[in-house]
Amino acid sequence: MPMGLSEPDLKRIEEIVAVRRKVKRGTPLFRNGDKFSSLYAIRTGFFKTCIATEDGRDQVTGFQMAGEVIGLDGIVSDHHTCDAIALEDAEVCVMPFDKIEMLSREVNALQHHVHKIMSREIVREHGVMLLLGSMRAEERLAAFLLNLVQRLHARGFSQSELVLRMTREEIGSYLGLKLETVSRTFSKFVEEGIVEVKQRHVRILNPEGLKMIVNPQTCSA
Amino acid sequence: MPMGLSEPDLKRIEEIVAVRRKVKRGTPLFRNGDKFSSLYAIRTGFFKTCIATEDGRDQVTGFQMAGEVIGLDGIVSDHHTCDAIALEDAEVCVMPFDKIEMLSREVNALQHHVHKIMSREIVREHGVMLLLGSMRAEERLAAFLLNLVQRLHARGFSQSELVLRMTREEIGSYLGLKLETVSRTFSKFVEEGIVEVKQRHVRILNPEGLKMIVNPQTCSA
DNA sequence: CGCGTCATTGATGTGCATCAAGTGGTGTGG
DNA sequence: CCACACCACTTGATGCACATCAATGACGCG
Numbered sequence: 438m439p440m441g442l443s444e445p446d447l448k449r450i451e452e453i454v455a456v457r458r459k460v461k462r463g464t465p466l467f468r469n470g471d472k473f474s475s476l477y478a479i480r481t482g483f484f485k486t487c488i489a490t491e492d493g494r495d496q497v498t499g500f501q502m503a504g505e506v507i508g509l510d511g512i513v514s515d516h517h518t519c520d521a522i523a524l525e526d527a528e529v530c531v532m533p534f535d536k537i538e539m540l541s542r543e544v545n546a547l548q549h550h551v552h553k554i555m556s557r558e559i560v561r562e563h564g565v566m567l568l569l570g571s572m573r574a575e576e577r578l579a580a581f582l583l584n585l586v587q588r589l590h591a592r593g594f595s596q597s598e599l600v601l602r603m604t605r606e607e608i609g610s611y612l613g614l615k616l617e618t619v620s621r622t623f624s625k626f627v628e629e630g631i632v633e634v635k636q637r638h639v640r641i642l643n644p645e646g647l648k649m650i651v652n653p654q655t656c657s658a
Numbered sequence: 659m660p661m662g663l664s665e666p667d668l669k670r671i672e673e674i675v676a677v678r679r680k681v682k683r684g685t686p687l688f689r690n691g692d693k694f695s696s697l698y699a700i701r702t703g704f705f706k707t708c709i710a711t712e713d714g715r716d717q718v719t720g721f722q723m724a725g726e727v728i729g730l731d732g733i734v735s736d737h738h739t740c741d742a743i744a745l746e747d748a749e750v751c752v753m754p755f756d757k758i759e760m761l762s763r764e765v766n767a768l769q770h771h772v773h774k775i776m777s778r779e780i781v782r783e784h785g786v787m788l789l790l791g792s793m794r795a796e797e798r799l800a801a802f803l804l805n806l807v808q809r810l811h812a813r814g815f816s817q818s819e820l821v822l823r824m825t826r827e828e829i830g831s832y833l834g835l836k837l838e839t840v841s842r843t844f845s846k847f848v849e850e851g852i853v854e855v856k857q858r859h860v861r862i863l864n865p866e867g868l869k870m871i872v873n874p875q876t877c878s879a
Numbered sequence: 880c881g882c883g884t885c886a887t888t889g890a891t892g893t894g895c896a897t898c899a900a901g902t903g904g905t906g907t908g909g
Numbered sequence: 910c911c912a913c914a915c916c917a918c919t920t921g922a923t924g925c926a927c928a929t930c931a932a933t934g935a936c937g938c939g
Binding site: 825826827837838840841842844845857858 | 884885886887888
């Protein structure tokens with residue numbers, strides 16, 4: 438949330454995030470086709486967003502954790518165009534979008550904050566397009582792990598250890614790979630001593646090694 | 659632009675789009691790292707946006723035509739994170755973003771319009787992720803052609819004929835394919851009588867055939 | 880007219896998908 | 910508390926779609 442707000446502004450913003458909603462593991466926060474009315478700020482838990490086509494194709498478009506906002510896809514057509522599924526029991530703030538628009542007309546910092554959140558999502562997706570369009574399997578998985586651990590670290594978790602909240606299949610869907618390839622690539626990293634993997638627990642032994650895989654040029658090692 | 663505005667509002671919006679800029683073919687409207695200050699509405703011409711990494715990777719993230727807006731990537735960090743290159747001589751409206759924010763505080767329709775533009779870009783990128791993550795070469799190219807011709811048709815051009823403003827290599831970069839694969843896939847479509855291709859001129863002979871390739875399920879044919 | 884850029888086409892190679900078998904962890908009901 | 914079923918995961922064998930390498934052809938521009 439934006440900083441340096443006056444008392445009354447702060448209070449009005451708090452009203453927006455007053456309503457909470459719990460979402461059980463495996464259940465949707467919203468689905469493709471649902472009427473759009475609110476953005477959701479994740480308080481606790483972990484989500485995936487994905488689009489499913491009629492012909493059975495399914496693409497995970499992102500994984501979201503505490504502090505991140507989901508639902509932006511719904512603004513343009515007034516309906517959501519993807520599913521948001523909780524990967525573990527979660528709680529979100531329900532932020533009615535009409536209230537966000539109303540208040541952001543008066544609070545400049547909120548207005549700009551909203552714009553930045555949307556722009557950040559666009560830039561993030563550019564990165565995913567680069568990954569999907571030009572990287573090999575090892576590079577994709579390395580980039581994925583580095584991104585996850587970096588976001589977790591920013592939330593006070595370990596830089597080197599993480600618990601995957603999603604299956605190999607979901608990782609594969611996100612990275613444009615099959616689950617077997619994800620599994621094999623993990624095994625390869627283990628052989629090379631770059632990570633330890635025990636089920637969904639991952640410990641990064643050699644972060645430089647991972648960075649090296651993603652981008653050989655800009656690495657000292 | 660939004661509809662049903664009052665006279666004075668309309669006039670103030672016109673002030674925002676007053677400044678024009680011409681961009682010669684092959685030259686950048688902005689580059690990665692440039693300070694962000696404005697969004698650009700394309701009046702005439704055709705652009706590509708792309709990200710280049712230090713290690714020589716290059717990914718086209720989109721092609722934009724008249725009526726579309728570019729520059730949204732710059733909001734989050736106050737600097738652009740991709741290059742926007744004109745693929746033909748072009749003219750854009752320079753829309754200072756601080757003025758957009760100022761005016762959209764007063765004109766609700768403008769505010770919501772800006773939000774929709776950003777949301778639309780997010781949804782578009784979801785579609786590209788689906789394409790890059792789960793489609794085969796033929797499906798990608800068919801989807802690309804259908805998308806282009808649909809956008810051109812919405813601007814009053816033919817439903818069946820189009821001129822590609824970009825090279826095979828740029829198409830390939832966008833679709834996550836090599837230029838040879840793009841070329842071969844075009845040739846295959848020609849053999850099958852789905853399209854006629856003469857250099858960059860493409861005539862779609864059998865649009866149902868293309869839709870069939872993208873999504874076999876939901877096609878009558 | 881000659882050169883550079885873009886495109887086509889063929890031959891070969893490879894990274895990942897696919898198919899298939901088996902393992903381990905988890906939860907459930909007897 | 911154990912037997913069983915189920916699911917997620919791993920690992921191997923094989924195949925294929927697309928990449929790579931290479932040669933040639935077609936425009937367009939100075």
